[in-house]
Amino acid sequence: MTDFEAYRASAREFLESVAGEFGKDARRGLDVEQDLALGRRYMATKYDAGFGGISWPKEYGGQGLTHTHKLIFDTEEAKYSMPVVYFGISLGMPVPILMHYGQDKDFVKERIVKALRGEEIWCQLFSEPSGGSDLAGLRTRAEVDGNGWRLNGQKLWTSWAQYCDYGVIVARTDPTAQKHKGLTYYWVDMKAPGVEVRPVKLAAGDSHVNEVFFDDVRLEDSQRMSPVGGGFAVAMHTLMIERYIATDSAGFGPPLDVFVELARTTDYNGRPAISDGRIRSQIARNHAMRAGLESITARAMLMMQAGMEAGPEGSLNKLVAVRSRQRLSELAMDLKGQSGFAYSEHNSPREDWTNSWISAPTGRIAGGADEMLLNTIAERILGLPQDHRPDKGVPFNQIPA
Amino acid sequence: MSILYDEGQQAIATESRRVLEARASKDRLLKLLTTTGEVDKPFWDTAVEQGWTGLAIPEEHGGLGLSLAELGLVAQQAGAVIAGAPYLTVGYGASQALVASGVAEAQAAWLPKLAAGEAIGTVAFAEGTAPLPANPKVTFADGKLTGTKPGVTAGITADVAVVLASHQGKPALVLAELAGVTRNAIDSYDNTRLYADLVFDGTPATLLVEGEAASTLALDLLARMAVVTAHEQTGAAEALLFTARDYALTRKAFGQPIGAFQSVKHRIAELYGFVEIARANCIHAAASEGKANFLVAAADARISATDAYDTAARDTVQIHGGIGATWEGGLHLHMRRARSLAVEQGNLMFWEDLLVDHLGEAA
Numbered sequence: 001m002t003d004f005e006a007y008r009a010s011a012r013e014f015l016e017s018v019a020g021e022f023g024k025d026a027r028r029g030l031d032v033e034q035d036l037a038l039g040r041r042y043m044a045t046k047y048d049a050g051f052g053g054i055s056w057p058k059e060y061g062g063q064g065l066t067h068t069h070k071l072i073f074d075t076e077e078a079k080y081s082m083p084v085v086y087f088g089i090s091l092g093m094p095v096p097i098l099m100h101y102g103q104d105k106d107f108v109k110e111r112i113v114k115a116l117r118g119e120e121i122w123c124q125l126f127s128e129p130s131g132g133s134d135l136a137g138l139r140t141r142a143e144v145d146g147n148g149w150r151l152n153g154q155k156l157w158t159s160w161a162q163y164c165d166y167g168v169i170v171a172r173t174d175p176t177a178q179k180h181k182g183l184t185y186y187w188v189d190m191k192a193p194g195v196e197v198r199p200v201k202l203a204a205g206d207s208h209v210n211e212v213f214f215d216d217v218r219l220e221d222s223q224r225m226s227p228v229g230g231g232f233a234v235a236m237h238t239l240m241i242e243r244y245i246a247t248d249s250a251g252f253g254p255p256l257d258v259f260v261e262l263a264r265t266t267d268y269n270g271r272p273a274i275s276d277g278r279i280r281s282q283i284a285r286n287h288a289m290r291a292g293l294e295s296i297t298a299r300a301m302l303m304m305q306a307g308m309e310a311g312p313e314g315s316l317n318k319l320v321a322v323r324s325r326q327r328l329s330e331l332a333m334d335l336k337g338q339s340g341f342a343y344s345e346h347n348s349p350r351e352d353w354t355n356s357w358i359s360a361p362t363g364r365i366a367g368g369a370d371e372m373l374l375n376t377i378a379e380r381i382l383g384l385p386q387d388h389r390p391d392k393g394v395p396f397n398q399i400p401a
Numbered sequence: 402m403s404i405l406y407d408e409g410q411q412a413i414a415t416e417s418r419r420v421l422e423a424r425a426s427k428d429r430l431l432k433l434l435t436t437t438g439e440v441d442k443p444f445w446d447t448a449v450e451q452g453w454t455g456l457a458i459p460e461e462h463g464g465l466g467l468s469l470a471e472l473g474l475v476a477q478q479a480g481a482v483i484a485g486a487p488y489l490t491v492g493y494g495a496s497q498a499l500v501a502s503g504v505a506e507a508q509a510a511w512l513p514k515l516a517a518g519e520a521i522g523t524v525a526f527a528e529g530t531a532p533l534p535a536n537p538k539v540t541f542a543d544g545k546l547t548g549t550k551p552g553v554t555a556g557i558t559a560d561v562a563v564v565l566a567s568h569q570g571k572p573a574l575v576l577a578e579l580a581g582v583t584r585n586a587i588d589s590y591d592n593t594r595l596y597a598d599l600v601f602d603g604t605p606a607t608l609l610v611e612g613e614a615a616s617t618l619a620l621d622l623l624a625r626m627a628v629v630t631a632h633e634q635t636g637a638a639e640a641l642l643f644t645a646r647d648y649a650l651t652r653k654a655f656g657q658p659i660g661a662f663q664s665v666k667h668r669i670a671e672l673y674g675f676v677e678i679a680r681a682n683c684i685h686a687a688a689s690e691g692k693a694n695f696l697v698a699a700a701d702a703r704i705s706a707t708d709a710y711d712t713a714a715r716d717t718v719q720i721h722g723g724i725g726a727t728w729e730g731g732l733h734l735h736m737r738r739a740r741s742l743a744v745e746q747g748n749l750m751f752w753e754d755l756l757v758d759h760l761g762e763a764a
Contacts, residue, residue, distance in 0.1 A: 264761060274757065281750075283753075283757050284704055284753035284754075285704065285753070287701060287756060288678075288700070288701040288705040288708075288756075289705065291697075291698070292678030292679065293678065295685040296681045299684070302405050316673075316677055320674055375666070378669060378670040382646050382670065383646070384650065384660040384666045384669065384670075385650070385657070385660055387661070387663065388661065
C-alpha cells in the first residue's frame with residue numbers, strides 16, 4: 001500500500017502546484033472557449049508531468065501503471081475542479097477503442113499522445129434521431145466507394161462534437177441484413193468535407209451536445225475498425241466501457257459532505273436542518289448507497305489488478321447514482337427555499353445542487369437509459385427473458401418505419 | 402479499501418453453503434413457527450459440529466481465532482436458509498464482551514463452553530425503544546442484578562447473558578447466569594428467535610466493564626453484531642432474488658414467462674442492485690473491524706442490508722402472486738425474518754441517527 005500512498009502524495013503535490021493556474025479560481029468567469037483553451041494547457045502540463053494516460057501502455061505513450069493508480073489520481077484531481085470535462089469522453093471511450101481496434105499503429109500512437117495532451121479531441125457518434133436506446137436501428141449509411149466508403153446520414157446527442165478533431169462512428173453497410181448484422185465501425189475526421197456540426201441547447205441552458213450531418217463524406221478503408229458487418233460488437237464494447245467508467249458514486253453531482261454542510265448551516269423550524277429526521281434519513285440512505293458503490297468500485301479495481309475480471313455489479317454505478325443524485329438535488333433545493341432561486345448555467349453540477357438537478361436527466365439517459373440498464377441486468381446477469389422484439393430476425397429494410 | 406476474500410474464506414463460504422443447503426427444510430421451519438421456545442435443532446447441531454460457535458473466539462479460549470469476515474460469510478449462508486437458531490449473532494456478542502473485558506475468571510468459566518457450543522450466550526442491551534439506553538433502568542448493585550430486559554433474543558434458552566445495566570449511576574456491562582432467572586417467553590411472529598423478557602430479581606452477576614468504557618464497548622459490540630446480522634440479511638435477500646428469478650422464468654401468463662414482462666423483470670433487476678450494494682457494504686464493514694471508520698462502515702452495512710432484505714421479501718412475495726401469500730409457500734418465513742432481523746441490533750432509525758451524528762461531527 002505504501003506504493004499507492006506515495007503515488008497519492010506525488011499526485012497531490014503536482015495538483016497543488018498547478019491548482020492556481022488551472023483550478024476553480026482560475027476558471028471563474030471564463031466562457032466555454034476560454035475554459036477549453038485552459039483545459040488544453042492543463043492536459044499538456046499534466047502529460048508532461050507524467051500523469052497522462054496513467055493506466056495505458058507505455059508503447060502508446062501512457063505511463064504503464066495500474067487502474068488503481070489512475071483511480072487515485074482521478075480522486076485527487078476531482079477535488080480541484082480542473083477543466084477536464086471536454087476530454088472525459090474522448091479519453092474514456094473513443095481513444096481506448098482506437099488503441100484496441102485501430103489498424104495503423106504509428107497513426108494510433110500519434111493520435112493517443114495528441115489526445116492525452118489535449119491537442120485533439122475525439123467524440124462518439126452513436127445515437128441518431130430515430131434511436132438511442134435502440135442503437136442497432138441506426139440509419140446513417142456507409143456505401144462502398146471505390147476502395148473506400150461514402151458516408152451519409154445524421155447523428156444526434158454527440159458530446160463536444162463542435163470541438164472535436166475525430167470521432168468513432170457506427171454506420172449501416174448492409175440494409176438487407178438483420179439490423180445488428182449490417183453495421184460497421186469506423187473512425188472519421190470531423191474536419192473532412194461534408195461534415196457539419198450544429199449544437200443543441202439542453203434544458204440546463206448549455207450546448208455541449210450536437211447534431212452531426214454527414215453529406216457524402218469520404219472514408220478510407222483504413223478507417224474501418226471492425227469487420228464489415230461486425231460493427232455492433234465493437235459498439236457494445238464501447239458502451240460497456242462507458243457504463244463502467246461512470247464510477248463516481250455521486251453520479252457526477254456534488255459530494256455528500258456538501259449536502260451535510262448545507263444541512264448543518266441551514267436553519268429549519270428554529271434548528272439546524274441536520275436535526276430534522278427527514279433530512280437525517282436521506283443523508284444516511286445516500287451515504288449507505290454511495291459507500292456501497294465505492295466499495296464495489298474498489299473491489300473491481302483490486303480484482304483487475306490481480307488479473308481477474310471485475311464483477312458485473314459495476315454496471316449498477318450509473319443506474320443507482322444518478323437517480324439518487326436527482327432526488328438529493330431536489331431536497332437540497334427544498335432546504336434552500338426562497339434563498340435558492342438564483343441560477344447560472346455556468347455553475348458546475350458537481351458543486352451546485354440546482355445545476356446538478358437540472359442536468360441529472362442527461363445522466364439518466366446518456367450511455368444507456370435506466371430502463372436499458374435494468375434490461376441488461378435482468379437479461380445478461382440474471383438470465384431473464386429478452387423483451388418482445390418484433391424486428392428480431394427481420395432484414396433492416398423490411399422493418400416498418 | 403475493501404478486501405477480496407482469500408482462498409480460506411471462499412472455502413468457508415462454499416462449505417457452509419453446502420452443509421446448510423443439504424439440511425435445510427421449509428416444512429421443519431413452518432412447524433417451528435407454531436411452537437414457542439423450540440429451537441431449530443438440526444441447524445444448531447450443524448453450527449456446533451462445524452465449529453461456527455467458536456469461529457471468532459481466540460484460540461487461547463478454545464475458539465478458532467478468525468475474524469468478523471469469516472463469521473459474516475457463515476451468517477450469509479445461514480440467512481439464505483432462514484436458519485432457525487439465533488445464537489450465531491448474540492453468542493458472538495456475548496463471547497466478544499468477555500474477550501474485551503479481560504476478566505480472566507469469567508473468561509475461563511464461559512469462553513471454552515461458548516466456543517464448543519456447550520453453553521448458549523446472549524446479549525441484553527435494549528430497553529423500551531432504545532437499542533442502547535444511556536441510563537439503563539436495570540440496575541447492578543452489590544453483585545446483584547435487578548429489573549427487566551424486554552424481548553431478549555435467545556432469552557428462552559440462553560445459559561448466560563451480557564447485560565447493560567446501571568451501576569452507581571453509571572453504565573456497566575455485567576455477566577449473569579440465567580439458571581434462576583424468570584423468563585417470560587414471547588409467542589412471536591418469528592418464534593425461532595426465542596424471544597423472552599428476562600426478569601432479574603437480585604440475580605447474582607459479575608461486573609465486566611463499567612463507566613465510559615462500558616458505553617463504548619456496548620456500542621462496539623452492537624455494531625459488530627449488526628455487521629453479522631447485515632451479512633445474514635444480505636444472504637437472505639440474495640436467496641430471495643434467485644427465488645424470484647427462478648419463479649419468473651417458470652411461471653407463465655399471457656403465453657410467456659412472467660419474467661419477460663418489464664414490470665416483473667425490472668423489479669427483480671432492482672433487487673440485484675439492493676443485494677450487491679448491501680454485500681459490498683458488508684465486506685467493507687467486516688474488513689474495517691477495529692479501524693477508526695468501523696462504526697460508519699457498520700451503519701452503512703446495516704442500513705443497506707435491512708433495506709435489501711425488507712425490499713426483497715416484499716417484492717418476491719408480490720412476484721409470486723397468490724402462492725406467495727400462502728402458509729405452504731413459505732415466503733412468509735422470509736417476511737417474518739426480515740422484520741425480526743430489522744429490529745434486533747437496532748432498527749433503521751437508530752443506525753441512521755448514529756451515522757448522521759458521525760458525519761455531522763466529521764464535517
